Amino acid sequence: LTGALSVTTHVRDAITVVHGPQGCTHHNFSLLHATSLDNDRIALPPLVSTGLSETDVVFGGEGALDRTLDLVIARSPGAVFVLSTCIVETIGDDVGMVCGSRSGVPVVMVPTAGFLGGSFQAGVNNALIALAGMARPAEGNGRVNIIGEKNLEYEVDENFAEVSRLLALLGLFVNIRFVHDLATDNIASLGAARLNVLRDPSLIPVGEYLKERFGTPYIPAYPVGITGPVAFLESVAGACGIDYRRAVDEEHALRQETLDDFADLAGAGISFAPLPPDPEGSRAAQDIAQALRLDITPSGCPVPVPVTPPIGITGVRRLLHRWRRALHA
Structure with missing residues (x-):
């Protein structure tokens, strides 16, 4: 759940609904808010809980989700992301059915079972794949997507700036940061990039999904340490058919x-x-x-x-x- 929330809460005009007891949302709200402050972002995570009661747990919580979606959609968000919790998976609520009954505002379900299996990284990957489903193939723009930044990482923006610097040496520029401080409309251009750069190899399932869906090749990781940048430049240039010699010379000098x-x-x-x-x-x-x-x-x-x-x-x-x-x- 927390892994998926670290993704969905960075779509700035969307609202994330956590379908479960209030405590599940409160715990994650506190964590995400504190992390934002550490990264000098004064922002409240756009989270709403369905607030399941004991009665909902016994008789089913689909009605609570339906009522919450009514309230959230009335606020005209760019999209609504619905994340399930352990208790919801246990009692068998058909979250997909409730989400699929809505029209107008996109309502996207992200599978986020906890003790039934998975991990923080599985939540990240599930969220990225679910959000990528909102995009359609688009005309290429020659740019590069950054995929799966660690939004709870202290130096997330500094690391992005370094990758952007290296891409610029090759004459390449960033298309979108998928997903970091992104508007819902920007997701439409996901398939227009010529290359995806993954934050690290744990995101390879996402890279493979995007490659299958849009035909976009990917680089499996950011450049690490003192030897990584040159290898990164060579890999990116090879994937894009670019001469990397001048860029590598500049990086060796740096x-x-x-x-x-x-x-x-x-x-x-x-x-x-x-x-x-x-x-x-x-x-x-x-x-x-x-x-x-x-x-x-x-x-x-x-x-x-x-x-x-x-x-x-x-x-x-x-x-x-x-x-x-x-x-x-």
């Missing part, structure tokens, strides 16, 4: 400039404690340390490693500033 800027750290002893749970983050940190000729040793100065790996050179620079502060403390 990488060397970054290493020169932090040359004062060379030779220092560092340790990664505690190690991040993501092996990719550990590998990226080791690559950065090796490029700067840092000595990784258990007795070295502990330096931070983010849970998610740094994206591109700008992510590496942010991490190195933190390492410098740790070493000079």
